[in-house]
Amino acid sequence: MNPLLLDRLLQIADLFQKDMARAFDGTGLTTSRVHLLWVLQHAGPSTQQALAKLCAVSPRNITGLVDGLERSGHVRRTPHPTDRRAVLVELTPSAVTTMTRMQQEHVDLNETLTSAIAPEDRQAVERGITALVDRLSELVDEADSAT
Amino acid sequence: MNPLLLDRLLQIADLFQKDMARAFDGTGLTTSRVHLLWVLQHAGPSTQQALAKLCAVSPRNITGLVDGLERSGHVRRTPHPTDRRAVLVELTPSAVTTMTRMQQEHVDLNETLTSAIAPEDRQAVERGITALVDRLSELVDEADSAT
DNA sequence: TATTGTTATACTCTATAACTATA
DNA sequence: TATAGTTATAGAGTATAACAATA
Numbered sequence: 110m111n112p113l114l115l116d117r118l119l120q121i122a123d124l125f126q127k128d129m130a131r132a133f134d135g136t137g138l139t140t141s142r143v144h145l146l147w148v149l150q151h152a153g154p155s156t157q158q159a160l161a162k163l164c165a166v167s168p169r170n171i172t173g174l175v176d177g178l179e180r181s182g183h184v185r186r187t188p189h190p191t192d193r194r195a196v197l198v199e200l201t202p203s204a205v206t207t208m209t210r211m212q213q214e215h216v217d218l219n220e221t222l223t224s225a226i227a228p229e230d231r232q233a234v235e236r237g238i239t240a241l242v243d244r245l246s247e248l249v250d251e252a253d254s255a256t
Numbered sequence: 257m258n259p260l261l262l263d264r265l266l267q268i269a270d271l272f273q274k275d276m277a278r279a280f281d282g283t284g285l286t287t288s289r290v291h292l293l294w295v296l297q298h299a300g301p302s303t304q305q306a307l308a309k310l311c312a313v314s315p316r317n318i319t320g321l322v323d324g325l326e327r328s329g330h331v332r333r334t335p336h337p338t339d340r341r342a343v344l345v346e347l348t349p350s351a352v353t354t355m356t357r358m359q360q361e362h363v364d365l366n367e368t369l370t371s372a373i374a375p376e377d378r379q380a381v382e383r384g385i386t387a388l389v390d391r392l393s394e395l396v397d398e399a400d401s402a403t
Numbered sequence: 404t405a406t407t408g409t410t411a412t413a414c415t416c417t418a419t420a421a422c423t424a425t426a
Numbered sequence: 427t428a429t430a431g432t433t434a435t436a437g438a439g440t441a442t443a444a445c446a447a448t449a
Binding site: 113114115116117118119120121122124125126127128131215216218219221222223225226227229230231233234235236237238239240241242243244245246248249252253 | 260261262263264265266267268269271272273274275278362363365366368369370372373374376377378380381382383384385386387388389390391392393395396399400
Binding site for chain 3: 427428429430431432433434435436437438439440441442443444445446447448449
């Protein structure tokens with residue numbers, strides 16, 4: 110009757126998705142596009158090849174995402190200064206503002222969630238979550254290398 | 257330098273997705289279709305309307321998912337015994353076998369993850385995760401009712 | 404009149420392969 | 427010859443709206 114730890118973690122993952130979808134609602138942005146903006150904010154102006162690697166997605170896919178974000182005014186394509194084959198994708202000023210706000214909301218959500226945990230449990234939870242990330246990473250890596 | 261608790265939770269969510277994608281790989285199944293099979297396994301033969309509500313997805317979407325699962329031999333459409341407008345969707349015997357195996361893998365993964373947490377931290381982690389689920393659910397519900 | 408499922412239409416995400424322009 | 431990005435093609439997931447059959 111007690112739900113498995115795994116089920117509760119999956120529920121958290123699901124709730125995150127819903128929370129994010131809600132946060133983007135009205136902006137016309139999607140999860141994939143926000144992820145790309147997030148990567149751009151941290152990496153700075155980048156070639157589409159670089160973005161494809163950072164997002165772990167095909168270069169063709171980046172073309173589509175950048176197309177959409179260009180139409181909605183979130184990014185700009187500029188010529189690469191030394192390589193005429195390549196373009197540099199960069200955030201527009203308004204997107205920088207949007208991403209700064211999202212970053213702040215991210216920090217706020219972290220604070221909200223941390224406060225939800227009883228103070229005396231926080232250290233153990235930190236240790237436990239870290240152990241879970243490590244173990245899960247191992248599992249996924251093993252599966253990858255088995256390919 | 258210490259990643260936020262939130263970032264680690266998001267990383268776990270991401271790793272789950274990868275792990276599941278790997279588990280389905282080779283079966284030709286996708287996340288959405290497995291989710292539908294999972295729901296069917298727990299709910300038993302159901303109308304597409306019922307499935308749409310359980311999956312929180314449009315009825316039209318269910319039509320497509322059932323079409324695909326019917327083609328791959330995982331589900332069957334049978335006439336509803338009393339309502340000639342409706343159909344009952346049910347798992348085929350081979351899909352029942354598949355889902356039983358997946359359920360076992362699910363329990364195994366839960367065991368693997370629980371063992372990764374230091375025994376003295378497990379109770380605190382259980383309490384903490386439960387608190388996180390509750391708080392996140394509140395946030396999403398608030399956002400929903402604000403709509 | 405309301406409900407069940409489907410057809411019609413459209414958009415996004417995703418991938419591979421072929422092609423163009425450059426390096 | 428290799429690399430950066432695009433065009434071509436394809437399939438899955440998702441949604442709304444219109445429609446047919448049935449309740």
